Amino acid sequence: MDYFAQQLINGLVLGSIYGLIAIGYTMVYGIVGMINFAHGDIFMIGGFIALISFLVLVSFGLTAVPVILLIVLLVSMAITALYGWTIERIAYRPLRHSFRLAPMLSAIGMSFVLTNFSQVSQGARVKPVPPIITGGYTLHEGAAGFAVQLSNIQIVVVLTTIVLLAVFTWIVSRTRLGRDMRACEQDQTMAALLGVDVDRTISMTFVIGAALAAVAGMMYLLYYGLVDFFMGFVAGIKAFTAAVLGGIGSLPGAMLGGLAIGLIETFWSAYFSVEYKDVAAFSILIVVLIFMPTGLLGRPEVEKV
Amino acid sequence: MSATSARPSPAPPTSGAAFIFKKALISAGVALVLFSLMIGVRTEAGPQGGLIYWTRFGDLAVLVATVFGGSIIVELLRQWWGPVDSDRFVPKPVQTAMAFAGRWLAPALLVFAFLIPVIFYNQRYILDLSILVLTYVMLGWGLNVVVGLAGLLDLGYVAFYAVGAYSYALLATNFGLSFWVCLPLAGILAAFWGVLLGFPVLRLRGDYLAIVTLAFGEIIRLVIINWQSLTGGPNGVSGIPRPTLFGIPLDNSDDGLAAKLGIDFSPTHRIIFLFYLILALALITNWVTIRLRRLPIGRAWEALREDEVACRALGINVTTTKLTAFATGAMFGGFAGAFFATRQGFISPESFTFQESALVLAIVVLGGMGSQLGVALAALTMIGGFELFRGLDQYRMLVFGMAMVLLMIWRPRGLIGHRAPTVFLERNQAISSDLVKEGHG
Amino acid sequence: MSDDHILSVDRLMMRFGGIVAVNSLSFTAERRKITALIGPNGAGKTTVFNCITGFYRPSGGALRLVHDDGRAFQLERLGDFRISKLAKVARTFQNIRLFPGMTALENLMVAQHNALMRASGLTFLGLIGAPAWRQAEERAIDLARTWLDRVGLLLRADDAAGNLPYGDQRRLEIARAMCTEPALLCLDEPAAGLNARESGGLNELLLSIRDLGTSILLIEHDMSVVMEISDHVVVMDYGVKIAEGAPQAVRDDPKVIAAYLGADEEEAIAVMESGT
Incomplete structure (x- = not known):
């Protein structure tokens, strides 16, 4: 039971990170109808920028951890958001009304560019960082000397996710930008006729998605204490799986799907085999798509004849 | 808009x-x-x-x-x-010239391909490169059946390539079966896996199918890495037997081909044999595909790409039609995989990453979705271009990625933007790709 | 059910969630006759069509189709492509669904898929170019040529379907449906978007198809078409049948006039004017 509780905590933390990435996929899919293949790599870039800005800040002599974390968070969100904006501008916007495969291949190309850009610019070796947030609480002292631990970093990850999710839900449901986004999702032409700046709205979608991915990247860095140039690919597929599981286009669905994938992966590793955890996650994707093509919270698609 | x-x-x-x-x-x-x-x-x-x-x-x-x-x-x-539009970038005369070139370009390329071992007999590098290009031509033609004709987006094509390669490697090293027995087996096994995957997922549409095939490709790779007792895990399978000329080995032993013919042995013989082997395999793929297009099954594939609902209304069983396309493409991938294994003598999971799938897909799309000649030209351009950047090893994928983005912006419809009809009454006229659909699956 | 009914619709129900689109609809279509299904927008006509042609699975009721040779099919159990393949029901679509990137001739060849698949020995005989397959292909091209000729598109046989003018596309879609050699042809608003001359040509085409022995079920808004060629008219409103009978009788039925007046003034005027 204690072991189970511990895995539950670990799974929720991992799921929060997946959920943050999944939101980017789901938003872009909802509004432009494409899988932004480069999104996993945006997450990776976010992790790198967090790492570098952290190093630079520490070498400047800053020691107050909360201040450092706040600056790192803002810097990596800002710069990564600019990556998202630039990619949309260069690789996707020219292809918006082109045929369907073109943006997808362009996105795959962009994913290669980002992966190899960070390999070339930062080297292929894994970048470890010492634990930044330490300590934690023992929730329950088990019988066999096994204790259920809740570390501070886990609390930070979950809290950050909740706060950002709240802010983000507010943006989508209450602000003018959110209204424009929902309008573009329904019908871009009509939205444009009613005075919505479609180009700008789509750009903002990419910016927000990238910013959230940057947060996920930073949380990943803090939680696992390392980044490498290849981490975007697998994380990206899993986050996409999460988005699909939750019902693509649905924001709460993305978060829910992220948590589900995080839990499945953690429990699979804990009770079955670590080697096959990715196989489990991908198999779930296939099974969900077959039996529940619209996901947990997605709207069913009615075929028009 | x-x-x-x-x-x-x-x-x-x-x-x-x-x-x-x-x-x-x-x-x-x-x-x-x-x-x-x-x-x-x-x-x-x-x-x-x-x-x-x-x-x-x-x-x-x-x-x-x-x-x-x-x-x-x-x-x-x-x-x-x-203003940027494709007509401006590729002027009409150039387009007609390209269509005209298509008539004689294909035979010229074919003749040239047959002569490569003669012209470059002593240039091992060029022979190796030609074999590599032909392997990708074959893979491209195989995937073209799925993506170009049937309009099903497959991002995990490399899985079937891997199934073919491992089928041959394991059958040959464990049971001592010869290449010529394993080649059809590799194709059949790959097709079998194609059906196995296809059966549940082919109901999915568009990007969902793409992502499921991608996941499938990754699953196959992860299983190969982790099932160490069978596949050797990350270390791969080595000591895969070289192909023989129907039983006659191509080495310097006493019953080797050189000894039998009474000529001096040269390692080049094997390379040339491999070259003609892959050329033959690729040409078979091409011939079968061209034949299939003119048969009801091929027309149904293309009709499926154009409009699935209309196909159902015409009594076409959409599921089996998709499955046959998937299995046919997978089979060709399996053949290519078996060839890859025998050529390398060593295979490991590293050869079957998503990047390979993306490369083959890029070849098909750059070729112009459904055009056989276009795919061959695209394979030549891509693999040739890749070789140009061999010196800049770590920048290679960077350049490849940028090239993919730029090519899509420049020519989203690929090099050859025409579709040739499969049957005609009076005039055999090409159809502009603006009309041709790209499928939903 | 007597033998001269090719299609008997018996208490057909179709629900979408809580909405009842078709409510206990019963009617019959006579063999070698043109039956028209009319009604205001949103009456549920296309839903009925989608049930008959297997795109929707009915929530209840029975759809019975009887071939000339007496073989009967329960369409609601067949579903999907089998309705066209086995029960020989062909259809066209309200918004034309051709294969735009294929030529007119190719479109008609795809329509003969099932016959050609058999002839090609499920592809294997065709792959080796067996003589039996070649003959079958010749025959298929002949059939396609015949229909291209009948709809007046023989000269455009090798043009991409997507390049044809609208009226030609409508006729090509009918020719494609006929190439499946159907027992029942279902047409979803074939006259929509046609001008008066094209519409007249369509009337002749449909009458000639009927005279060749194919039964026709028709949804149409163009009352001139309905009044001129239908043998029998079924009127729907809000998912139920409100009237049926000969065109003249239906047109004068006050319930029909009320339904059209209540729904759409233009259509009501069209109904009434078509009689004068």
């Missing part, structure tokens, strides 16, 4: 020196922010295990200046060309 056209606002100036300068300045500013940390600061694990960093402001400045200059050049070119 322009979004901005709905708003009657005064158009900002889109030409003139001030405009170009402003735009370049913005680009440079964006580049400065993007690259500031990623280029300007280099991190590395230090000798004590902790991270150290050093700055590279010189590199950063050079890059930002490059973006500034590049932006000016691009903007000048754009104003010189006028």
